[in-house]
Amino acid sequence: MRRVLALLMSAAMALPAQQIGENTQAGSNGTATFSATAQLVVETVVVTDKSGKSIEGLTAKDFTVTENGVPQTIRFFDHQTFSEQVSAPLTRSEHENIHIYDRLGRTQISRGTPGNTRYKDRRLLALYFDMTAMPPWDQVRALSAAEKFIRTQITAADLVAILRYAGGAVDVLQDFTADRDRLLSILQTMIVGEGQGFDYSTNDASSADTGAAFGQDDTEFNIFNTDRQLSALQTAANMLAQLSEKKSLVYFASGLRLNGLNNQAQLHATINAAVRAGVSFWPIDARGLVAQAPLGDATVGSPGNVGMYSGASALAVTTSFQQSQDTLYALAADTGGKALLDNNDLTRGILEAERSISSYYVIGYYTTNIAQDGKFRRIKISLNANLAANLDYRQGYFASKQFSKFTLADKERQLEDALMLLDPITELTIAMEIDYFQLNRAEYFVPIVVKIPGRELALAKRGGAERTLIDFIGEIKDNYGTTITNVRDKVDIRLSDATATELAKRPIEYDAGFTLLPGKYVIKFLARDAETGRIGTYQTAFMIPNLNKEEKRIPISSVVLSSQRVDLKDALYNAVKRKERIEAANPLVQDGQKLIPSVTRVFSKVREMYIYLQAYDQMSSSTQPFVAFVSLYSNQKKVFEGQPVEVKSSSTDHLRTTPIQFNIPLADLVPGKYDCQVTVLEPTGQKAAFWQAPIVLIR
Numbered sequence: 001m002r003r004v005l006a007l008l009m010s011a012a013m014a015l016p017a018q019q020i021g022e023n024t025q026a027g028s029n030g031t032a033t034f035s036a037t038a039q040l041v042v043e044t045v046v047v048t049d050k051s052g053k054s055i056e057g058l059t060a061k062d063f064t065v066t067e068n069g070v071p072q073t074i075r076f077f078d079h080q081t082f083s084e085q086v087s088a089p090l091t092r093s094e095h096e097n098i099h100i101y102d103r104l105g106r107t108q109i110s111r112g113t114p115g116n117t118r119y120k121d122r123r124l125l126a127l128y129f130d131m132t133a134m135p136p137w138d139q140v141r142a143l144s145a146a147e148k149f150i151r152t153q154i155t156a157a158d159l160v161a162i163l164r165y166a167g168g169a170v171d172v173l174q175d176f177t178a179d180r181d182r183l184l185s186i187l188q189t190m191i192v193g194e195g196q197g198f199d200y201s202t203n204d205a206s207s208a209d210t211g212a213a214f215g216q217d218d219t220e221f222n223i224f225n226t227d228r229q230l231s232a233l234q235t236a237a238n239m240l241a242q243l244s245e246k247k248s249l250v251y252f253a254s255g256l257r258l259n260g261l262n263n264q265a266q267l268h269a270t271i272n273a274a275v276r277a278g279v280s281f282w283p284i285d286a287r288g289l290v291a292q293a294p295l296g297d298a299t300v301g302s303p304g305n306v307g308m309y310s311g312a313s314a315l316a317v318t319t320s321f322q323q324s325q326d327t328l329y330a331l332a333a334d335t336g337g338k339a340l341l342d343n344n345d346l347t348r349g350i351l352e353a354e355r356s357i358s359s360y361y362v363i364g365y366y367t368t369n370i371a372q373d374g375k376f377r378r379i380k381i382s383l384n385a386n387l388a389a390n391l392d393y394r395q396g397y398f399a400s401k402q403f404s405k406f407t408l409a410d411k412e413r414q415l416e417d418a419l420m421l422l423d424p425i426t427e428l429t430i431a432m433e434i435d436y437f438q439l440n441r442a443e444y445f446v447p448i449v450v451k452i453p454g455r456e457l458a459l460a461k462r463g464g465a466e467r468t469l470i471d472f473i474g475e476i477k478d479n480y481g482t483t484i485t486n487v488r489d490k491v492d493i494r495l496s497d498a499t500a501t502e503l504a505k506r507p508i509e510y511d512a513g514f515t516l517l518p519g520k521y522v523i524k525f526l527a528r529d530a531e532t533g534r535i536g537t538y539q540t541a542f543m544i545p546n547l548n549k550e551e552k553r554i555p556i557s558s559v560v561l562s563s564q565r566v567d568l569k570d571a572l573y574n575a576v577k578r579k580e581r582i583e584a585a586n587p588l589v590q591d592g593q594k595l596i597p598s599v600t601r602v603f604s605k606v607r608e609m610y611i612y613l614q615a616y617d618q619m620s621s622s623t624q625p626f627v628a629f630v631s632l633y634s635n636q637k638k639v640f641e642g643q644p645v646e647v648k649s650s651s652t653d654h655l656r657t658t659p660i661q662f663n664i665p666l667a668d669l670v671p672g673k674y675d676c677q678v679t680v681l682e683p684t685g686q687k688a689a690f691w692q693a694p695i696v697l698i699r
Contacts, residue, residue, distance in 0.1 A: 039367050039400065041067070042076070044246040044278055045381055046360045046392040054359035055389055056081070066380045067367055076364030080245065082123050082157035082357065107172050108423075109161065111242045119159055119245055123357050124176055125350070126161045126249045126279075128236055129190070133229055133253040136193045138286035142252040143187050145284075145346035150183050153351060162186050163239075165232040169420060171481070172239065226259060227266045233281075233331075234270040235420060241277030246360055248337065248353040249274075251283040252346075255324025256331075267327070269413075271334045276397050280337040280356075283328035284349035289342045292317060336392070374401035403533025411530075415473050418535050419526050428456050428527055428536025433599045435558035436544050437587050437614055438655060439515065444544050447513045447586055450525060451599045452536070454503035457529050467494045468503070469530035472510060479520040487512050490530070509596060513586055518546035547616060554626070554680050554689040557614040560588065561676065561695065563607045564596045587614065587659070602696045603666060611662040615647075615680055615689070618655045624648075624684045628660050633675040640669065671697050 045063070047055045060077035110118070127146050131139060150160065159176040160183055174186050233251065240247045258267065274281060325341050332339040338356070340349030369377065378396040383389055401410065418425055431451045436444045450472075457468045470493070475486040491510070510527075524539040547555035588595040595612055603609050615626055625648035632640040642664060649658040660680065673696055680689040 039370065040076075040364055041072075041367050041379075041397065042244045042278065042362065042364045043379065043381065043393050044360050044362055046357075047383070048390050048392075050388055050390075055387070056359065058361060058383075060363070062384055063361075063363060064382050064384055065363060065365055067369065067377050069380075070368055072365040072368065074363055074365050076362070078120070078362040079359075080121055080362060081359045082121060082155070107175050109172055109239045109242055110175055118243055119176065121157065122159045122176075122245070123155070123157045123354060124159055124161070124240075124243065124245055124247045125353060126163055126176075126236070126240060126247060127350070128163045128233070128249050128251050129165070130229060130232070130251065130253045131164060131166045132225075133256060134286050135254060138254045139192045141288065141346060142284070142286045143190060143192070145350065146252075147184060147187050149347050149350045150180050150187070153347065153354075154178075154180065155354070158354060163236050164190065165229070165236075169481075170232050170235045170239070226256065226263045229253075229256060230263065230266045230270045231416075234266075234273045235417070237270070237274040237277045237279045238417065240279050241273075244278070244362060244364070246357055246362075247277070247279045248357060249279050249281055250350050250353050251281055251328075251331070252286050253283060253328065254286050255321070256283075256327040257320065257324040258327055265409075267330070271331065272398060274331075274335045275394055278394065279335065280353075281331045281335045282337040282349060282353035282356075283332050283339045284346050285325060285328060285339070285341045285343075286346060288344040288346065290321070292321065369399070372400050372402045372405075374405060375399055406533070411471075414533070414535075415471060415526065415528060418528075418537065419473055419475070419524065421537075424537045424539060425526075425535045426537075427534040428529060429453055430525065430527055430536040430538040431599045432523075432525060432538050432540065433597050434523065434540075434542045435560055435597065436516075437557045438547055438555070438616055438657070440655065441548055441618075442517060443515050444518065445513055445587070446516050446544065447511060447588060447597075448523070448525070449597045449599055450510045450512075450527065450538070451507045452510070452527055454506050454508050456534070457503065457508065457531075467492060468508075469493075470508070470510075471528040471530050472526070474512075474523065474525035476514065476516070476521050476523045479522075484516065484521065485514050487514075509599075516544055518544045548618075552687070554682055554687045555616040555618075556680060556689045556691065557587075557616075559611065559613040559678050559691045559693070560595060560597045561601060561603075561693070562595050562598050562610040562612070563603050564598075565593045565610065566596060567592060567594075588612065600696075601693065602698060605666050605669065605671065605697060605699055607666065609662075609664040609666055609676075609695075611660075611664065611676075611678060613660050613678065613680075613691070615658045615660060616655045617649065617658065617682070624682070626658055626660070627681040627683060628662075629679055630662050630664055631677045631679065632664075632669070633677065634670075634672060639674070640664075666697060669697055671699055673697075 043065070047058065049055055056079075058079070060074045063074065063077075065072045065074060129139070129142060134142060146162075154160070156178075159178055160174075161172065161176045162174040162183065164171045164173055173190075174183060177183065236249060240249065258264070325339070328339045328341065331337075338352055340346070340352065343349070363381070367377070376396055376398050379394065381391055381393050383391070403411075406414070429452065433449045434446065435448075436446050439445050452470075457470065470491045472487065472489045472491065476484050478484050489512075493508075520541065520543045522539065522541045524537065526535060526537045528535045586594075588597070595610060611630060615628075617626075625646040627644050627646055629644040630640075630642045631638055642662060645662075647658055647660050649656045662678075673694060675692055676695050677690065677692040682688070
């Protein structure tokens, strides 16, 4: 992958311009803003008597809630009860006529309204399949158990969601629903063997002797892989946190082994996220009841060392297996669930999760402690009446943090969580333009330009000089959801007094470049003001055409409209220090000058409009020049047409790349909306190419 990064300050006009294709939020300058902070804390409480039977009929007046010893006022109260009637099993014909959808859909968990129970008297079960932690045969067992439960054991009160982790991200394949036809179709179209390649490899006395030379062990890989699995589980818990009801996440995996103390931080973060979200983990060991051979089964090679004879290898196999189950047990015990271990009936684990929720109370209060310090706050709930009852509830939670108190890990986690959200964040306004230029018959250079209004960035005094800090992160996925490439950057811009004053009137532009193949893609880009923690995201789909298949028209690149050229040495930030690398990769850089694309397509009469594109003539053997000209239309009437120019390729590559540039004066035009058209003709081949886009002209 070829990548070029640069950040430049745009010398755009101080007049406010309409932002096209951006994520904006309502608001107007000069308007007074009043804000108040309130944090709603929701607790689910299971009340049972000495025999384990649920106690019904309690009201909010029967409960007392304290937080760190301070009494709290209950603002929201609800009682959830569930039907235990099992739905009628599907008949044989219904088994055979399950509708299979054409493709696995990707959705999201529907948001709940704070203080309201979206699914009253409904039991929420989330089936989570960690495909990276199960070999294919265990994946088959897990999917079969889930299908059996949905066909024959689901009750009328059950709502089931399906989540999957296959190594890239956590996908919500189905939101909570009681539609068994839909659920079964999702399970039957899941690919067995997906996500493999991330399985744990041992480095102890049980390790197979492959006869290879001594090299670095897999310890670092195992640490990273386990953290990824726990982080994905944390993401799933955060997705479910949007609902106030009690949630059970049934976690299918073939064990999960920690690497000493190296994964403890992520384990604690995952458990804390589940506790805050009101999610209980119900891990199911998809391996079932295992009868292990002393030195491992036929899927592993012989250790081939002295441990075979001393018993060290057999002990290592047993220890590794037990440790992989210990993590599942810890996840369940610390979140209020129960792990199903050493049992071949995997459906039993789902039933235990289902039957654990028979009746509970939902209690909500606005905490009197509004400090965002991130500290743990202990909650105590008791009954006012002298009832001999057992109360099961979350014992406390960690308060939210102000961004200024975030650690480095907190800041990275905030970026990761924001990037995985399906809904955009519009605290910062972002506009983007994506172009493409052909490099060779297979690859295309794709420059992207991101514009952020400078008035939205905070300035800070550090070391006597003003600066602004911006974090950038983005990824490009193909049409199948696979991440093709990504970008991650942290920009520290030092500003002079004069530049800092002008920043409020001018946008900041950040550009990056990627090398991609023809096809359909989705780009998601995120920017964060590292001083205040405000975030803006931008997501859009784009397509790179295969210009090699263009036979009827002249193949051309994207057409870039601009009103500004800047010298690279004047850039506020440049991640690639060597100028020749930029010039070689980006066609918008020529002779040390960079053409800045106009993302908003808004131009001023006092400036010229620059137009740049490339034409390709790889199929022609002639050396005749192209003829190109620019036209402007207003209300479908031509108001301007430039003089046609002849351009001839000076490139020696087999694409016969021909750069085409125009400088269009705008001083004589009336402000308003226009359609800009670029026409490229090949007189000898009788081919043409037309490009048109709307622009806005201001004074």
